[in-house]
Amino acid sequence: MVVDLFLEASSQLDPSRDSQTDIIVVGAGLAGAAAACVLGRRWSVTLVDPHPSCPPVFKAEKIEPDQAEMLRKLGLMEILLPYTRRIREIASYYRGKFLGVTPTEQYGVAYRVMVNALRAALPEKTQFRLGRVTQIANSSDLQHVVLNGEEVLRCRLVVLACGLNPDLMGSLPLKRVLVQKRQCIGVAFTLGRPNGQPFSFDALTYSMASPRTGIDYVSFFPMGPTMRANLFSFPAADGSWLQKFIREPNLELPQILPKVERALGEYQIVGRVETSVTDLYRTEGEPTAGVVLIGDASQNSCPSTGKGLTKVFTDLDVLGSCVPRWFESPGMGKEKIESYASDPRKTGADAQALRNAQYRRNACAARSLKWRIHRSRLHLAREFGKA
16 A cells, blocks of 8 residues: 555664654645644644745735634734734726625735734744745554655644645645636736826725626725735636736726726826636545545635635634544544535535625526626616615
């Protein structure tokens, strides 16, 4: 068996470089860093990642109200709060038409800032190891993790908080299943005012729901000292706007968002335009002894829904309630891992994330008669102030 071969090979390594901890968290992105902070309060945790700090990445730049509540429950909100910009109300526009202002509790903050803040706040029992996990040998008792192809780490529980890489896929009976290729195209950019004055709004959402371009909406919100914009779109018949926008964003923004100046006032796009393409996937396989998956390692979500962090924090909340029970008795068999994977809160959040992703894509860009009628109803409701 793979496990037996691995253990035989690991026994030939230098014992002085073999160390044991309660939990090893693989991947120090937001899910992994948050898991290490929460679990490290009670147990010894080793957090492993190949990057000494989180690099810049366009991902999860806003904390939604339910996510702020979950962060408070997990005891993490106070860590992040000093790095955020508070959003108290959102002005809504639909194709240039003002719909109203909604009070809210949101926070603008860059993904890398959140991750690095959590890394800096790791509990005393948690150590950070710089390196790449190349193999995992799991069992119902002790887990063996190979770091950088040579050092062996041991633990009771492995928490995978990273997308499954090819090396780990080969050592675990798990497979990634594609749900929707090119689910969503995200575009991020930063705005300023020519005169240096602040914008007249706290935050703003400009909706389009255009099946021609696939543009769903743009969220404008404060992040750091600037106004950030996240545009979400879906593959459509006319995707030529994207390359034009990347080259000439100030020229093209009024073309893809008609009458946007009514909402923004005077503005200028500064800096470079960032883009990302999201493929929807989930990881399938029988519960694996000693190994649990959280966040994108389990199933990713469509960024257009704004609920990606909800799924991550739900995974962590469920895991945090399972681990104390698991550690009360010896072993870490499949039945323990199954209690996490089948928890109604987790399965419900996973299912809801998929439903939300499919709805947003269809409501914006699907061409069937059913969805054309649905868009027409939404358009009429917004035009007459009913949505």
